Structure formats: C-alpha cells, structure tokens
Amino acid sequence: MSILVAGKLALVTGAGSGIGREVCRVLAREGATVVAADQNIKTAQETVASLEGVEHIALHINVEDRNSVETAFKDVVKQFSKPPTIIVNSAGIYRRNFLTEVDDNIFDDVININLKGTLLVMQTAAKAMIEGNATENSSIINISSIAATRRDVGQSIYSASKAGVIAMTRTASLEFGQFGIRVNAVLPGFIITPMSAIIPDEVREMVIKNIPLQRLGKPGEVAEVIVFLASYRSSYINGASIEVTGGLN
Template sequence: MSGIVAGKIALVTGAGSGIGRAACLVLAREGANIIAADQCGLAAQETHRYGVGGKKHICLSVDVSMSESVNMAMSDIIDNYTVPPSIIVNSAGITRDNFLLKMDERMFQKVLDVNLKGTFLVVQAAAKAMIEAKITRGSIVNVASIVGRTGNIGQCNYSASKAGVEAFTKTVAKEFGPFDIRCNAVVPGFIKSPMTDAVPEKVIQKILPHVAMGRMGRPQEVAEVIAFLSSERSSYVNGACVEVTGG
C-alpha cells in the first residue's frame, strides 16, 4: 500500500459534501482507512459510494454538536477497527447568515454549537482515545475560514466560530504536543461548495477581484493541504493555521 497516510485510520466530519468529501477522497487515495461522518447519514453514504467504497472504509451519522453522538461514534469506530483513528479532520460546519440586528439567538448559537463546540467535542473524544490507546504520530486538522480573520457582513456567528477554531487549534497543539499528537488548521478562502452555492452571483463577482488568482478555489485544493498536515511530511508542523485562499 502506498500513499503519504497509508494504513492510517482517518475520521472526517462533514464528510457528506464540500471540503469534507474532498478530504475523504484525497486521504483514501493516499492510503488511509476512512470514516466518513456527517449529520446526514445519506450524504456520508454517498461519499462512501462516490469514491471511498470498500471494506476498509465506513460511514457514520454523527451530530458533532451532541457529546452523546460523538462518543457513540468513537466507540463504534474502535469496535470496527479495534483502535481509534490517528487522523481527525474537523470539517463539519454550517451557516445561518443574517445581519447582526436581524439575527436571533438561536441562529447565533446553532452555528457556534456545530462549528466550534462540535470541533471541541470531536477533538476531546479523539485525543482521549488516542492517548488511552498509546497512539503516537496523531494528527488533528481543523477547518477554519478566512472570514474568521477578516469578518464578513451577515456572518457575525460564522466568523466568530471560525476565529474560535483557530485559537482552539493553537491551544490543542500545546496540550497534546507532548503526547505526539499534532493539531493544525486550514484556513480556506472562497471555495466552490454547497455552502457557497447559496451566494448570489452578483456577490461572487464582487469578491473575485479581491482574490489574486481571480477564481474560487476547489475543495480538493484544500483537501490536498489537509492530507499534507495529516501525514508525516508535516511532522514538525504544530499549531499552524495554513491559508488556502488563492492570495
């Protein structure tokens, strides 16, 4: 078996579409055993059929905002593989956009529950399992967003959640580095995905001139960086937040 993550077990949340699905496909190409996890079980199954099918790969329905769901998923993974995953990709994320004065508390809280709290719950469960199993050379990759640095009109909840993911990533790197478990983040820019498909064309045309490469990114272009951060090729990269924005 060849590939930069050959033989490793990788849990990818938000695996049903976009960057999460692309991460599953790239990590599978590079030899990993994939657990495709998504709140929408059918979407996870579609990813499984789309390009990571086979006995070594499984799909799970997981609500990352609920600790019971996350812990049950981790137990199911260990039952299936006998060991916990050594690669964790936190790609689960949602938007609930509106202007701040029109945003209700539920919209704000739901985005934080999935994007930030969900990342926390998955990392907590996975790191605990890795340490108990004495797994070394573990790698956690969180998906942040450039709007967590720049802010964005109508996305006070999303931008706050993604800024939190970056700060959280740096803290995880400090706490688990001594256990040989690294934690990094990718910071995507404007990526073509179901999330951006809802953006009106006139808004897209206003954004593109500010991208040096003059186009939207592809999910696979983010996934390739995720695969690098998941592998031993980045063995001394820890606590980094890598922009994938086209400039």
C-alpha cells in the same frame, strides 16, 4: 510515488459533501481507511461508495451532541480495534445575517456546530488516542475559514465561531503536543461547495475581483493541504493556521 497516509485510520466529519467529501477521497487515494461521518448518513454512504478501496465506512454523527460523538468513536474503536489517528473537523454551517438580525437560534446553531462540535470531536478523539496508546504521529486538522481573520458584512457570528476554532487549535496543539498529537487549522477562502452556493451572484463576482488568482477555489485544493497536514510530511507543523485562499486576505 509515496503513499502519504498508508495504513492510517481517518475520521472525517462533514464527510457527506463539499470539502469533507474531497478530504475522504484524497485520504483514501493516499492509503488511509476512512470513516466518513456526517449528520446525513445517506450522503456519507454516497461518499464511501465513491472511494478507492473497500475498508471505508459511513457513520452517523451529530457533532453538537456529546453522546453522539462519544458513541461514534466507541463504534469506530470497536469495529477497527483501534482509534482513528487522523481527525478532520469539516462539519460546519454558514449563516449570513446583520448583527441586529441574529437571534438566539442562529447564534446557537453556528456556535454549537462550528465551535462546540470541533471541541467535542477533538476532546473525544484525543481521549481515545491516549487510551488506545495511539498518539504517536497522530494529527487533528480543524477547518476554520478566512472569515476568521477578515471583515465581511453579515458574518459576525460565523467569523466568531471560526476565529474560536483557530484559538482552540493553538491551545490544543500546546496541550496535545506532549503526546505526539499535532493540531492544525486550515482557513479556506471562497471554495465551490454547497455552503458557498447560497452566496448571491453579485457578491460572488465582487469576491472573485478581490482574489489575486481571479477564481474561486475547488474543494480538492483544500483537501490536498489537509491530507499533507495529516501526513508524515508535515511532522513538525503544529499549532499552525494555513490559508488556502488564492491570495485573498
């Protein structure tokens, strides 16, 4: 059996839980060295402790703070003598509010983490790859959401942030493609994660009825798609948005 990302260095944000943690697990299983980056260093360390192999490291990152992102990448390049060539933007927050109840803090938090955070990590990663002459067969995977393309009450700002991720992914794929860096987005549906745990039970049951597969997704099912996009097997996929939703749309 081929190891999909053998010898690659991967950086995953939001690595302390949910989809991010599962992505780290699958990347490690497929031969990558993983930098598990999270605002919560303790949960990032717990992720690293659960991985196959010994090279992996945990790293503190605050994706909405440019200094924090740039420092994180400098630390990785210093430690490994090369930039990461697989980037997974999994850091994100979910807020559910009627539009009339959205205040400046909610707006800023969601946009800064979900959208600006994705921008800062992509921007810093691409610069590090270009400077390190390590762009060939590199891959950036951004996590959007099915909320970006469907209507749902209370998700105006969250949906806007995730739609922004798709738009930014498409343009980044155009700008970075000439260097050999592919950029794609994954749109998870309703996945069993700490983020989805705050959804009320009655809403959850209603959602499951609308999913053709009649169940919520598992983080590992999203992670497998992300690692495929990080690997040579997706070498001509660029600027795509792939839904992992059990058929919900």
